[in-house]
Structure formats: structure tokens, C-alpha cells
Amino acid sequence: MPKSKRSNLLALAVLSLLNESPMHPYEIGVTMKKRGISDTIKLNTGSLYAVIDHLLKNKMIRAKETLKEGKHPARTIYELTPAGYDEFFDWLRYLVQKPVKEYTQFAAGLAFLAHLSPHEAYELLRKRKSNLAEQIKTIRSSIDITQQSGVSRLFIIETEYELALLEAEKIWLEQIIRDISEGLLTIRKSDEWKWSK
Structure with a gap:
């Protein structure tokens, strides 16, 4: 993603968690809440799925497998692609080193x-x-x-x-x-x- 498209920090959170291990969207949301990431980055279910679709279209993540457990709906497990890995670390480094004007x-x-x-x-x-x-x-x-x-x-x-x-x-x-x-x-x-x- 070009730097100009890096406005949705929820995408950064998804890339970060998938850098740790493959997960399905529900697990991503639960992990964000458990770790307090949702106190820093706004999280809602609709936005999370929209971000996942966006990352899929931009080939930053890919489906690893789809699991079906009992009566629960099938869940797709996602993982980072090499491009997603590179994007995550490039974006993270940019955020840490570059002060930007924030509009509060x-x-x-x-x-x-x-x-x-x-x-x-x-x-x-x-x-x-x-x-x-x-x-x-x-x-x-x-x-x-x-x-x-x-x-x-x-x-x-x-x-x-x-x-x-x-x-x-x-x-x-x-x-x-x-x-x-x-x-x-x-x-x-x-x-x-x-x-x-």
C-alpha cells in the first residue's frame, strides 16, 4: 500500500497480529480487545471485515485454510503474504520515526x-x-x-x-x-x- 493509503490503523493491527500467527477475524478481534489494542485503535466488527477484504485485494494477506467446528460457521484463517510482511514493517517504521500532524x-x-x-x-x-x-x-x-x-x-x-x-x-x-x-x-x-x- 502506498503511504498515502496508510490511514486505517486497524489494517496495521491486523498485519501485526497475522505477523505473529495465522488467525481468523474473530480471533483477531478478541486478541485486540484482550491486549488493549482496541483502546488505541478503533475496532468494530464491520470495519474489521472491511479491512480484511482490503488487505486480501491488495495481496497483503491470503486465506491459509477454512475450518468448520461443530455447529459454528466455517472460519477462514488468514496469514501474511511476503508483501504484507514488508508492508507491516515499512509502515511500522514510518509511524515510529516520522512525526505527523494529528488532528484532535x-x-x-x-x-x-x-x-x-x-x-x-x-x-x-x-x-x-x-x-x-x-x-x-x-x-x-x-x-x-x-x-x-x-x-x-x-x-x-x-x-x-x-x-x-x-x-x-x-x-x-x-x-x-x-x-x-x-x-x-x-x-x-x-x-x-x-x-x-
């Missing part, structure tokens, strides 16, 4: 913050800071439990990254909230933030 919902909200009154912006940001504190507490607890169960830190490194981002955002929010409360945020130096209702 919070950044979009901040872009239009001036449409709110200073009081409302202050209150909403305080609530966000409180919600962040809860998320941080939950993630720290999850990391502790996971590490105590013997899971290698390498397998939860994306959770550590998420925690670091949340902690940095919380520190930044505290400063913005302080600046709003002290009247330091204005449109221009001579204006006050007061045009909103």
Missing part, C-alpha cells in the same frame, strides 16, 4: 474557544482538567496492575505514552485556566475577552 477534537475545540465567554471557557476547562485527573488515575492503576501481573513494559508502552500526553495536557490546562482567571487571555492587548454572551 480537543485542538478543534480550542481553535474556537473565543466564541465562549471567559467564564464558560474557564468552567469547561476546569471540568476537562478534572476528567483528565480521573483518566490519569485510572491509567496509572491499569499500568500498575498490568506490570504486577508480569507483562513486560514493552507491551504497554503505548499506554505509558497516552499517560504522558494526558499528564502534559493537565499541566498545560492548569496554566491556561490560571491565565483565564487572571484575565491574561485576550484577542489583542487592548481588548478584553468579552464579546460573547
Whole structure:
């Protein structure tokens, strides 16, 4: 797949799991949930099957075998092709080394913050800071439990990254909230933030 087509991270997850061993789609979904990959990459059944079809059409994966067990429907086991193997590692290396602009919902909200009154912006940001504190507490607890169960830190490194981002955002929010409360945020130096209702 050309780099411009590498927008669906669910495809990366499928390639990753099939790099470990051949699996059927249901097993891929269960493994993603069990490992917490679905906390990082959005997963739903329809999307998973669409990604598998896309990878099949692009010859990144192939059907290895189809198994029928009892009354269950037949399940097709997929495996990586050599092209899928190369694509997985090329894509993974690209993601790790190349910073890219990511468009978050919070950044979009901040872009239009001036449409709110200073009081409302202050209150909403305080609530966000409180919600962040809860998320941080939950993630720290999850990391502790996971590490105590013997899971290698390498397998939860994306959770550590998420925690670091949340902690940095919380520190930044505290400063913005302080600046709003002290009247330091204005449109221009001579204006006050007061045009909103």
C-alpha cells in the first residue's frame, strides 16, 4: 500500500497480529480487545471485515485454510503474504520515526474557544482538567496492575505514552485556566475577552 493509503490503523493491527500467527477475524478481534489494542485503535466488527477484504485485494494477506467446528460457521484463517510482511514493517517504521500532524477534537475545540465567554471557557476547562485527573488515575492503576501481573513494559508502552500526553495536557490546562482567571487571555492587548454572551 502506498503511504498515502496508510490511514486505517486497524489494517496495521491486523498485519501485526497475522505477523505473529495465522488467525481468523474473530480471533483477531478478541486478541485486540484482550491486549488493549482496541483502546488505541478503533475496532468494530464491520470495519474489521472491511479491512480484511482490503488487505486480501491488495495481496497483503491470503486465506491459509477454512475450518468448520461443530455447529459454528466455517472460519477462514488468514496469514501474511511476503508483501504484507514488508508492508507491516515499512509502515511500522514510518509511524515510529516520522512525526505527523494529528488532528484532535480537543485542538478543534480550542481553535474556537473565543466564541465562549471567559467564564464558560474557564468552567469547561476546569471540568476537562478534572476528567483528565480521573483518566490519569485510572491509567496509572491499569499500568500498575498490568506490570504486577508480569507483562513486560514493552507491551504497554503505548499506554505509558497516552499517560504522558494526558499528564502534559493537565499541566498545560492548569496554566491556561490560571491565565483565564487572571484575565491574561485576550484577542489583542487592548481588548478584553468579552464579546460573547
